[in-house]
Amino acid sequence: MKGNLKERLETLAVVVLLPIFTAVILFQLKQTTSNPVKPKAILQANRQIAADHSSYKLLQQDFTDPRDVTEACLTCHTKRDEEIMATAHWRWERETVLPDGREVSIGKKNLINNFCTGAVGNNGSCMRCHIGYGWKDKSFDFEDPRNIDCLVCHDNTGTYFKQKGEAGMPATKETANKFYSVPDYNYISANVGLPKRENCGICHFYGGGGNNVKHGDLEESLLDCSREIDVHMTSEGIDMQCTDCHLTENHNIKGKLYSVSAMNKNRIGCEQCHTDAPHQNRIYDNHIEKVACQTCHIPTYAKGNGTKLWWDWSTAGDTKDGQPYHESDVDGNHNYLTIKGNFVWDDNVEPEYYWFNGTADHYVTGDKIDETPVKINELMGNYKDSEAKIWPVKVHRGKQIYDTGTNELINLKLWAKNEGEGAFWKDFDYDTAAVLGMEYVGREYSGSYDFVRSDVYWPLSHQVAPKEQTLSCKECHSRDGRLSELNDFYMPGKTYEAYIDWFGMISVILSILGVLSHAIGRYVFSVKRKRKENS
Amino acid sequence: MEKIKLYGNYERYWHWAQFGAISTLTVTGFEIHSSYELLGYENAVNIHNIAGWGYSILLIFTIFWMIVSGMYKQFLPTTKGIDKQFRFYSMGIMKKEPHPMKKTPENKMNPIQRLTYFGLMWFLLPLQVVTGILYLYVNIAKDIFGVQSIEWIALLHTLMAFMIIVFVIIHVYMITTGHTLTAYLEGMITGKEKV
Numbered sequence: 001m002k003g004n005l006k007e008r009l010e011t012l013a014v015v016v017l018l019p020i021f022t023a024v025i026l027f028q029l030k031q032t033t034s035n036p037v038k039p040k041a042i043l044q045a046n047r048q049i050a051a052d053h054s055s056y057k058l059l060q061q062d063f064t065d066p067r068d069v070t071e072a073c074l075t076c077h078t079k080r081d082e083e084i085m086a087t088a089h090w091r092w093e094r095e096t097v098l099p100d101g102r103e104v105s106i107g108k109k110n111l112i113n114n115f116c117t118g119a120v121g122n123n124g125s126c127m128r129c130h131i132g133y134g135w136k137d138k139s140f141d142f143e144d145p146r147n148i149d150c151l152v153c154h155d156n157t158g159t160y161f162k163q164k165g166e167a168g169m170p171a172t173k174e175t176a177n178k179f180y181s182v183p184d185y186n187y188i189s190a191n192v193g194l195p196k197r198e199n200c201g202i203c204h205f206y207g208g209g210g211n212n213v214k215h216g217d218l219e220e221s222l223l224d225c226s227r228e229i230d231v232h233m234t235s236e237g238i239d240m241q242c243t244d245c246h247l248t249e250n251h252n253i254k255g256k257l258y259s260v261s262a263m264n265k266n267r268i269g270c271e272q273c274h275t276d277a278p279h280q281n282r283i284y285d286n287h288i289e290k291v292a293c294q295t296c297h298i299p300t301y302a303k304g305n306g307t308k309l310w311w312d313w314s315t316a317g318d319t320k321d322g323q324p325y326h327e328s329d330v331d332g333n334h335n336y337l338t339i340k341g342n343f344v345w346d347d348n349v350e351p352e353y354y355w356f357n358g359t360a361d362h363y364v365t366g367d368k369i370d371e372t373p374v375k376i377n378e379l380m381g382n383y384k385d386s387e388a389k390i391w392p393v394k395v396h397r398g399k400q401i402y403d404t405g406t407n408e409l410i411n412l413k414l415w416a417k418n419e420g421e422g423a424f425w426k427d428f429d430y431d432t433a434a435v436l437g438m439e440y441v442g443r444e445y446s447g448s449y450d451f452v453r454s455d456v457y458w459p460l461s462h463q464v465a466p467k468e469q470t471l472s473c474k475e476c477h478s479r480d481g482r483l484s485e486l487n488d489f490y491m492p493g494k495t496y497e498a499y500i501d502w503f504g505m506i507s508v509i510l511s512i513l514g515v516l517s518h519a520i521g522r523y524v525f526s527v528k529r530k531r532k533e534n535s
Numbered sequence: 536m537e538k539i540k541l542y543g544n545y546e547r548y549w550h551w552a553q554f555g556a557i558s559t560l561t562v563t564g565f566e567i568h569s570s571y572e573l574l575g576y577e578n579a580v581n582i583h584n585i586a587g588w589g590y591s592i593l594l595i596f597t598i599f600w601m602i603v604s605g606m607y608k609q610f611l612p613t614t615k616g617i618d619k620q621f622r623f624y625s626m627g628i629m630k631k632e633p634h635p636m637k638k639t640p641e642n643k644m645n646p647i648q649r650l651t652y653f654g655l656m657w658f659l660l661p662l663q664v665v666t667g668i669l670y671l672y673v674n675i676a677k678d679i680f681g682v683q684s685i686e687w688i689a690l691l692h693t694l695m696a697f698m699i700i701v702f703v704i705i706h707v708y709m710i711t712t713g714h715t716l717t718a719y720l721e722g723m724i725t726g727k728e729k730v
Contacts, residue, residue, distance in 0.1 A: 009604055010545045017596050024588050032581040283580065286674055384683065473576040479569050490686035493569045493576065497690055504697025511701045515708035525629035 034281030036467075039273035043244045054190035063185035066170055067133055067146040072189070074145055081145035083251040088260075089131050091142065092119075096262045099361050099380050107260050110441075112365050112409045114376050114398040114454040115208040115311060116340075121440035122415040122423075127167045129203040136167035151183070152202070156193040159183060161202070165417060197223055197233065200242040209340075212307045214259075216349065216394040217462035221304025229303045230463050245272065256358075258459055259377055264358030264387070268461075270294075292389040295353065296471040297464045301394060306333050306347040311398040314451035316341035317428040324428070339414075339425040341399075351392030351460055353483055357381035360457075366443065369407050373397065373453035383489035390486065394458040401430060405446020409454070413437040541640055542726040546606075549597050550723055556590035557699060559583075564696055584671060591664045598656075609644050612653045617646035628712060638730045655702060659695060666692040 053059060058072050074081055088094045093107030112118045119126035127135040132147045134140065141147060149168060151160045163171045163180040171180035205211055205219045212219030224235045232240045245268050246255045255268045270278075270293040277285045278293075287296075301307070316339060319325070324338030333345035356379040363376050381388030401410045413436035416423030424433035430449060438445035476483045477493030484494065542550075563583035566573050574582065601607040619635040624647070627635070636645045644652060666688050669676045673685045713719040714729065722728035 009600055010543065013545050013548070013596065013600060017592065020592055020596075021589055024592060025585055028581075028585045028588055032584075283584075289674055473580070474572075477567075477569070477576055490684055490689050492567050492689065495686070495689075496568065496693075500690055500694050500697075504694060504700075507697055507701050508704065511704045515705060519708065519711075521629055526631070529631065 031282040034279045034284060037275050037278045037280060039278075043238075043240060049193050053192055059189040060186055063189075064173070066149065066151070066183070066185070069185050069189055070133075070146050070148050070150055073150045080251065081148055084131070084148050085142065085145070087251055087253070089251075089253070090148070092130065094261070098262050098364075099359050102364070104362075104364055106262070106362055106364060110365055111260060112363065112376070112411065113259065114374075114396060114400050114456050115214060115308070116414060117313070117400055117409075117412050118365075121411055121413050121437050124165050124167050124417060125415040128162045128164065129207065130168045132168050134167050134169050151188055151192070153195045153199050154192040155188050155199065156196060157188050157191045158198055160188050165415075195241070195243055197241055208308065212302060212305045214308070214396070215458060215462070216307035217298065217301040217460045219302075219305050219307070222462070225304060227466050228469070231466050232464055233462075247272070258360045258379065259456055262360045262362055262377075267358060290383075290389055292356070292391045292459075294459070294461055294464075295390050295392050297467075298351065298392050298460050298462075299465055299469055299471050299475075300348045300350055301392075301460050301463050302347045302349050303463055304347075306331055306345040307349065307394065308343055309346055309349070309394075309396060310342070310344035311340070311396070311400075312342040312451075313398065313400045314341060317424070317430065319428065338428065349394070350482065352395050353390050353486060354379050354393050354457065355381035355383065355385065355388040355486070355488075356391040356393070356459055357385050357388035363409065363454075365411065365441070366408060369402060369409070369452060373455045374402075374409065376454055376456035379457050379459065383486075390483065392460045394460055396456050396458065398454055399451045400454050401434065401449050402452045403434075403446050404448045404450045406444060408443075409452075410434050410445065410449060411437040411441045411443065413440065538727050538729045539640065540726050541638060541643060541722055541728045541730070544726070545600065547723060547726055549593065549600075552593055553590070556586050556593065557703070559586040560590065561696065561700060561703075568693060587664075587667050587671070591668065594660055594664055598661075601656075609642060610649060610653050610656055612650045613646050615646065617650070620645045620647045624712075638728070651702070659698060659702070663692065663695045663699065666695070 058075060059069075061068070061072070063069050063072075084090050088107055091107065092109035093105045095103070095105050097103050108119050110120060116122070116126070123136050131149050131152055132140070132142075133149055134147065149162070151170075152162060160183045161170060161180060162168050163175060166175060169175070170183050171177070173182060176182050201218075201220060201223065204215070205222075206213075208214040222230055222233045225233060227234045227236050232238060232245070243253070246253050247268075248254065252266070254266055256266060274293075276288060279285050315336070318336075319338055325336075326334050326338070327336040329335045329345060331345065331347070333343070334340075335343050335345070337343075359380045361375070361378040361380060363374055379391070379393065401412060402408060403410050411434075412424055412430075413422060413433045414424050416426055419426040421427075422429070422432040422436045424430060427433075431447075434445055434449055471482070474493075475481055477491065479494060479496075481494060483491065487495075489495075560583060563574065563579040563586065565571065566576065566579040567583060573579070601610070616636060623632065623635050626632075634645075669680075669688045670685055670692055673688070677683070710719045711717075713722070718728065
């Protein structure tokens with residue numbers, strides 16, 4: 001009977017075990033092959049405008065002031081001015097609750113950064129990127145809808161430009177020169193449409209005084225780029241426009257830039273098109289809980305052109321024979337400018353990686369410096385934060401002016417039209433520039449300054465690489481991989497406890513030595529025994 | 536000495552399947568631990584997970600089989616005769632003294648084997664399977680058990696892996712302690728052994 005039971009069990013083992021084995025292994029195998037979800041994208045930017053604007057009499061008048069164009073737009077597009085005036089594109093600030101609970105209104109209007117240090121007080125130059133006409137000083141009327149510049153975003157002819165140094169105004173008959181001519185408003189207004197890459201790019205590519213100075217992942221090569229640079233925007237493929245991801249309703253554009261934002265609101269997610277389990281591979285998809293898509297899919301940034309990684313203002317102001325000068329690096333990027341100091345540029349940069357939960361702290365103008373480097377912004381989050389994911393980040397490091405008396409960062413007057421007005425870029429005198437800059441914003445300046453290290457953190461989202469160039473496991477899952485600086489959690493292949501590895505290795509070695517000596521003992525005894533038998 | 540059937544078909548199948556699984560898991564596991572590079576990280580992970588699943592099923596089934604067939608009784612530890620067995624391994628074996636215990640199909644294990652296999656079958660291997668599954672499904676484990684980090688799971692899993700290697704080293708060596716060097720190996724292949 002016993003033998004019978006054993007045989008039956010053996011049969012059972014084969015009959016039950018084998019199918020389970022096969023099924024589980026097939027199931028597991030299936031999960032290791034990935035068959036990505038096909039994204040369902042509706043490309044809104046490619047929608048054609050139904051109305052033929054060239055047939056409107058209203059737009060065929062003889063425009064001399066661009067404000068009259070705006071007024072003409074608003075005749076039909078009623079209430080759009082109210083939408084615009086509620087946006088940060090117009091106000092350059094936003095009511096914000098910082099992670100520490102402080103309620104502030106921050107934005108480009110009042111923040112100090114570590115590139116050109118700040119727009120306020122340098123309106124003539126900086127407010128060229130404001131979507132309004134003539135924000136040249138504090139007298140600008142934010143309530144006047146005629147001040148809205150519709151064309152800078154909606155021109156589809158590529159012929160409309162705001163003039164340099166004119167606080168957001170295009171060239172007029174008086175200011176036109178060989179670089180800027182008066183726009184042909186009839187032609188432009190007949191050809192308006194949804195914003196294209198060129199419209200967004202004119203400000204978002206060139207911010208900070210040149211192409212790709214700031215973002216690193218957003219620059220002019222995206223206008224016509226290869227798949228290697230950006231799989232979404234490539235002209236070799238799907239050729240997406242900015243607003244295909246930055247979905248827009250009532251002029252409220254989705255998406256957050258954390259050099260000026262702080263709250264986890266109105267953000268774009270890749271899952272908009274790709275779902276939250278895009279790989280159809282369990283292990284890959286599990287990563288999404290703690291790893292941003294960008295981390296693996298943006299292995300390097302600044303792929304088309306270099307980006308600025310270091311800006312040292314402390315060396316600015318040096319002249320040769322009283323004249324400003326510049327020096328360039330091997331790639332042709334400036335590494336010294338009298339007006340701006342020393343730079344380091346680089347292209348194809350590996351990002352740095354930080355936990356980020358969608359909220360950021362900020363150095364708000366007037367804050368005391370309590371740590372160096374000063375954190376212009378700080379991405380919040382850590383491993384235990386359920387909202388936080390590991391993000392690739394461009395960190396721009398620099399050295400900028402601060403008040404040694406009050407221990408605060410300084411607002412500088414950098415720009416003026418002419419020499420002798422006290423602007424640093426014309427007269428190269430930091431003290432005067434600080435006095436005037438601080439006076440403009442109504443802050444106190446003690447009269448003594450020095451330079452302090454400061455860092456700003458820009459999470460990356462653009463220049464997504466083709467899937468073949470996605471990070472391999474080993475880039476992070478290794479002892480000195482890309483995430484070697486993130487040490488608040490256990491990661492396979494990266495983290496190990498030396499005492500366990502040592503204990504384990506010593507145990508293995510001891511057991512080998514143990515069996516070896518036992519074997520030698522047996523051998524020695526058997527040799528002795530044989531000798532005895534022979535003798 | 537007579538040759539008798541000592542290991543049934545399932546026991547042998549179990550043994551060699553376990554051998555395959557543990558070898559695979561060890562080689563891929565220590566690659567995942569970044570001890571070396573061999574198959575490529577992603578391959579190592581996938582193979583490790585599949586082998587781990589296969590091994591888990593085998594172990595669960597074997598435990599079931601042992602309980603139902605009463606085979607588990609052979610794995611219950613005893614201290615009776617353990618001193619003799621210890622003396623044999625440390626001294627007697629050198630002098631070619633006979634084994635202090637005669638194997639029968641109902642009692643194949645000497646007291647030291649019983650102790651070792653009891654620890655292996657009921658603690659080391661199941662613990663490895665449990666930590667392995669928690670490790671693999673940490674996202675789910677987080678929701679059910681409130682596991683905050685895989686850290687202690689992973690460290691335990693690594694430590695146990697070292698211990699299994701230690702077992703295997705000694706185990707392989709002990710195969711040579713039959714009445715000839717290969718007698719035990721033949722026993723586990725054919726099922727028949729001279730006792």
